[in-house]
Amino acid sequence: MTVDSEMSAPFLFLLVALVCINFYYCRTTYRMLRETISLRLENETLVEDLQEERDRAQSADRAKTRFLAAASHDLRQPLHALSLLVSTLALLGRRGDVPSGAARDLAEKAKTVVGNLSGLLNALLDISRLDAGVVRVAKEPVALGELFHDLRTEFVAEAEQRGLAWRVVMSDLWVDSDPLLLRRILNNLLSNAFRYTKRGTVLLGCRRRGNRVEIQVWDTGGGIPSDKQTSVFEEFVQLQNSARDRTQGLGLGLAIVRRTADLLEHPLRLTSMYGHGSMFSITLPVHQGLGALTASSASLPSGGCLLGIMLVEDETDVLQAMEQLLTLEGHRVYAGRTAAEVQEVHLADVSMTNPPVDLIIADYRLGHGLTGLDAIRTLRSYLGRSVPAIVVTGDTSPSRLKEVSESGFRILHKPISGEELGNAIQAARPD
Template structure:
């Protein structure tokens, strides 16, 4: 029965059950702190649920107690009035039982009655029961019969004590029972104004006051406990809402970056391809013009590096980067880093030392190189003098890779935040030469992906030390290296014919010009229908296109991946696919990864585009 009403909104006036202090607290509270009426309603429900849950055992106990005490007094006094008194007690107990039954039935109604209806009736039936018990000394207990009077006092005070735990759930419940019962007994005792009866009356009244106070104190404790519990639940709910709001903000940020990146990458991609074609042609004509073209491409490369960093963040957030764990020779990684950063460090007058090391680690060579690349790039950017030192040493089952610089250092209050996205120390003007502030964020994500740890120790004005803790492993046999070298000296050929599908006119022209400069027969179309027609015509002429190079997001909202899959299905497996997109939205990256379609980010360097064409063409030939 008690499981029915607790799941419903039974009451329209939930504050009636609460104690006065809670009413004042709830009514005076700041509404901005939360919905206090809901909290008070929940407290009221919980208290009434406890009261409702006890009425069956307490009701049966009352019926048994009436039979025992009625029989006891009849055996002691042989007075027929005892039988009438017993029947009156049963009638009052039946009324209490009836109140519970009606209350229980009302809980299942669509529109249950409010507490203002039920509580006065509850107080009334309890007061009637108390008055029936208190009528005993007036009906049949002889004045001056101390043994029977003592038994009656024990019964009355015991009943008051036994009811405390149940009736304290409603603040005035205890008073409604014991006031008429114990006041009546005390007045009956005072009929004989001798010292003994006065003392007994005093103890009855004292017991009444204590019982009511204890019940009220217990009620306040119950309300406070429930209030604390619901406050904690409200805090947990608010924390959950804040976490959800943070996640939504992160998703919105990712979508914004994806949209902005796509729109900015489109013209930059065209500029990079046109610049590559122009540089190739001007190299044969004028050294001055070739140098200007090279400078232009260097500026494009700087922008590309910023976009690539955002792409790295998006790919890591999209969980499309799966590490290929294998034994990695740290010395080979250091040699590659020296080759990449050595000239730049020398040009700035900085010393770059990467100490030779015999250690091997269990990692992904490309991801590890990217991680250390970001650390070295960051160290060189923030070092105006001195240099950068990279070394490795073994510590048990791990290898410590330390990157030390003599740069500006990081103050203690910034050491945690430097791993946040777009957070930079000492760059209020957002100097682009110091990057976007996401290099260390990428480092942290890559470290988590590689089961590595990143530790930072820094001192302002003296430099920083970044330590990467990697799992140590043994060196493998040399056979795989020979295979890799053999593959490296046998580059794959470029495809002979490529179809370009892109809705941007400048990108179509720039890509076609670049590919034709490298001996590739390239055609370009803007939509799916002309692409299908061109593919079918080339197949029928026995000169099929070998690679379909298309944008990841076409005009009119068309999904490049879906278009590519439809065209490939229509042409057969001999058509290789290569997506080239400025879209870094995680969902799209995951879709391309799941479809096993290679994707090249815009803006793409000419060499990277040609290498990607070699790879997809070589894969389809196999």
Template sequence: MSILRRSLRGLSPIEARIDLQLLNDSWRHSPGSIGAQLAALLMLGWMVRDWPMAHWKWVLPAFGHLTVWATVGMLVRHFHRFGITESGYGRWRTRLLIWHTLEGTMWGLIAVALLPVATPEWRMTIVAALIVYGYTVMLVTIHDWAVAFVGSVPVLLLVAGRLANEHNGSSSFLALVLVVSLLTCMGVSLSVNRRLREAVLLRHENAGLVLQLREEINKVTEAKARAEAADRLKGEFFAAASHDLRQPLHVMMLLSSALKPWIHQDEGQSLLRKLQTALGSLGAMFEQMFFVARVDAQRVDYRAEALPLAEMWARLDSEFSVLCASQGLRWQLDATSEWVQTDGYVLERILRNLLNNAVRYTEHGEVRLRARKRGPWVICQVWDTGVGIQRQHRHRIFDDYFQARNDGRLSSEGLGLGLAVVRRLSLLGPTPVTVLSRLGRGSCFSVRVPRLIPASLAEVTPAAGGGQAQAAAQALAKPVAPATTAQAMARAGRGVVVLVEDDPQVRDSTSLVLQQHGWQVAGAATPDEALAAVAALQEKGRMPEGDMPAALVSDHRLGLSINGLDAIRQLRYEFGDDLPAFLLTGEASEGLTDEAAQARVQLLKKPIEAERLLQMLADSTAPAPAPDAADAA
């Protein structure tokens, strides 16, 4: 959608209908953000009431906000009564652009008024909040790139100009961060907007094809081919959108971690932790949305095989025993020796979603996992003593975005896709899911899978293999204690990490985090450039001649004729096959997982928390413990 477009003239009928529909959707849904912004404005006014500044500097923009919102409220009432016709398209789109421009400008003026009297910690917090605001505007208005542009540019440019005008190093750096964030925000918004528009056009074209097929039976073959092509394009769109949206989120998580050493007050650290929590929630939401898209696009295969439930039980026990303990709940796992014929990935994903749902809606009591034999079937059950489900909601809990107890649509309660994913996965194979519930007493979700009886009972008796299974379960149940930032900072000068990443922002952000924790980084976009970067470190005396890098981190999609695994193989040829290697990707398919395991490469999924990456680097490069004297004897 062009910024200057104020008329539907010159567009095809489908494009005109799409633009008019998108404009109606904008006026129908965008006013919902005013409530959250009003709450934020009131909270901000309460927090800065004692700051040493002339209050009119921020009160006037705040009053401007209220004026704009009041005007928008009147326009929304008129919209709900009469709607938007083709003849009124230009007026309503101009009003939409003016509204978001003024909104972004007012927030920018408030930030400019607060920056001169803000402490360094508050300045960092304001900059981080503005970056999140810019990306939020982009995500909410992603269907109209012009609105995303006028809503983000004023606030970020005003604050960046104010910081640059201070003529000192830290302010100039923050101004640069804002400008880079603005460019990234606009680039991602434009890219995803184009793909979204193409997808909408394809949807309307497919609707036209359905009508045409009813009238022209002799064109069934041609219409089927076009529909299959549209499905492939839709799958490619979701894959591209997944990568494009994960990249800036990955950068934001790394940069938020890099801010930690610069914020020393408890209040600033608390705000930074909240920011990181919000980013983690945003990443989880994206992951759930794109997984639903993968299932709908039939990119998740169902492959049944003989599976012992004991191994899956051990993995779930190690995860949910800790989660329940952190929530103050009792965790009960009934041991089982049953074997089933099912897809292990699908069944485990179903049970994990059901268990997460049980923990979320259980305030006290217990969560229980068990398996029961029922003739040729095994019934896997998840019990909880939570709030239960009202009778009128039981037929809707598996619908997309339905949340019986989240009328306020709080982001902390998720998107309402957990049980929708369960429904989709259950339809892939013979794994029907049923639910029993009593309001205020709890719920029981049951998953039925085909039972498999091993050829010999010795295969599942404790005497034959119970010791090894128990040892494996105990090994899986041991939690890994994350290293704190202070511990990581204390272990400085550990070695050189070779970083292969073609995105300069991701490469710079990752290098910054690693360097803050004592690593030397040889970063490059290609394997050949990485070799040159290592040689440059040796020439500068920062790496002794003859030494080898300590680890290798590579992105998978490098935009080259080779991928990340090929780059790792090429660099291992130079530095040794035992070099610890990590592969970062936003699309970990089953084939890639197997290929990485065969190459002895640890697969990490974007976005990744900086602390986890640092911990895995430390574990992989830690020296092996010396043998005991008793062992030597």
């Protein structure tokens, strides 16, 4: 009995130790198995994510390739037409005096071509600015009644010209949005509706949906097939303009609408039945707590006050044209190809002692690797004060646009008209 008791104690100890060891190894094996399964699942998730990123990158690359190819084609077309018109004018000139009728006809055609080219460049610029993230959103209360009234007036002539009924359902609601960007969205949607509606009605209205409002644009045009309703928001897509008729637009309007709506965080919706028309809409938040709200647009200073303007432009033809235009408008202009040349012209102005300078206008791309921002800083240092400035640029590179935008200066995008330049000067000049 004593021997059995003495033998059972070690066996019991060994049994307990064996159980503990087995339990430890089972626990360790379980942990390793669980971590292995977890790592495998994570790897599978990472592989799926990488495949999705690769597919998105490839899709974006293909889209960018299509975009550049279409943009190149659409830019070459008006330039080709303009080149032929210039050759025709030169040929007529070599034969003698150009008849007035022929000259007017060529001028009208050239004006149309330049207008198409300018429209395309402006649309491409809008897309580049949206992609670069330099479009600043300034949301504020917007009166739909005032906005709808302006749009109704704006499209009356087009409706009459196309023989379409034009209806606007007025609203007294106020919404939170950027008034300029919202107007651009609706302008593009209405322009599309009128362009592709051959007969019937175009309607603008809205529906209240709780604390949000959906602004809708209806038309009785040809409609959009269900399998094409996503692609219409891509660049240069025109389902009903296979002949590339420039009077039917450039295929960029809806691409700009989509990007702008995303920027504003206003959901965009399309409902269409092929052969029966379409409805485009954006949804906005209703403004809460209306008080005595007034229109947000600040009035520009009244004209009549002539300014001293420093002008920096390294292209001689452009420099002379802008200097002549500004001088004819009555401004005192100090122009040069560099900031140093402008300083010399200013110092040489013997008509006045220390002639005042109210504004600086500088082209962005200057010679010797300098930019308009460098010229503005140099001239401000020379004058000893922060004179208001305008940067003129034809650059559509997103990185360049972002750099210019972050400078805080007012920006004008080439090509610009005399009226656009005048408005920018009025808005930028000191009070």
